[in-house]
Amino acid sequence: MSFEDKLLAEIDDLTNEIMDEIRVVLSKYEVHFPEWNDDDVPTNLDDNIYGCIHSEIRYALDNRKENK
DSSP: OOHHHHHHHHHHHHHHHHHHHHHHHHHHTTTTOTTTTOTTSSSOHHHHHHHHHHHHHHHHHHHHHHTO
16 A cells, blocks of 8 residues: 555545544534435535545645655
């Protein structure tokens, strides 16, 4: 497994840990977000939040690498 593959796996793990906490909140307030995890829609709130967090972590790591 290459360094890049390991890094992506770590980013996925971190994103999943964060999403676990966010999903608790979303399920608590599901009345306000009824389709937050509906797999029948093209993109749901859960997917959007996951994608944003994952992208921001990668962006932060890339910026850190460039600034060294």
